[in-house]
Amino acid sequence: MIGSITPLVQVAKAKWAAAVAAYSVASMFVTALIGATLGLIGSIELVRSIMTPAILIAASLSAAHELGLVTLPLPSHSRQTCQMWAYRYGPVVSAGLWGADLALCVSTRVFFSSLWLVLLLGVAAGGPTQGAIVVGGYGLGRCLLVSSGPTLVRWLDNHGAVNAALAGRPVWRRLHGVASALVAMTVAAMLIPWP
Numbered sequence: 001m002i003g004s005i006t007p008l009v010q011v012a013k014a015k016w017a018a019a020v021a022a023y024s025v026a027s028m029f030v031t032a033l034i035g036a037t038l039g040l041i042g043s044i045e046l047v048r049s050i051m052t053p054a055i056l057i058a059a060s061l062s063a064a065h066e067l068g069l070v071t072l073p074l075p076s077h078s079r080q081t082c083q084m085w086a087y088r089y090g091p092v093v094s095a096g097l098w099g100a101d102l103a104l105c106v107s108t109r110v111f112f113s114s115l116w117l118v119l120l121l122g123v124a125a126g127g128p129t130q131g132a133i134v135v136g137g138y139g140l141g142r143c144l145l146v147s148s149g150p151t152l153v154r155w156l157d158n159h160g161a162v163n164a165a166l167a168g169r170p171v172w173r174r175l176h177g178v179a180s181a182l183v184a185m186t187v188a189a190m191l192i193p194w195p
Helices: 002-010 013-042 045-066 084-103 114-124 128-147 149-156 159-168 170-191
Strands: none
Touching: 013 045, 013 084, 013 114, 013 128, 045 114, 045 170, 084 128, 114 128, 114 170
């Protein structure tokens, strides 16, 4: 996404802020809507009763995968966002469409297993507002990453390498692995009957 939006808008630098705003608004709206839906599902008593072990298992598997201890197949589509939108709708509208498309979370390629953990946490939130906050927080993180695009592009000195660098750099995988491990440890600590 960064590799697409930043070079496209470099042509019309005056539209960069508008494109990032369109991406961010669409992304935050859709991730909050997805989170609210997941939270609503999590408010069902049967679903709530299995969430703690489900999160513990998912967080442990995510940590093990991202830290390189095991290799798990990630459920994911092979498609990316539609590049044709850039030529059909221009930088601002296409950025909004990309934001909404990527905010669906699972409609495009998934780079990190922790995404599935975030979605599960949205269910575990147990209500629409809480789910919107949890999954919307993930969407906010994506928005912040996109808004840092020009800096990342300059840092990598080649916009085509951005997506590969973000997906392949061991430091990103380790960060996702550590975050997943922290979730697993927190849930495990909650299961311990403290005096």
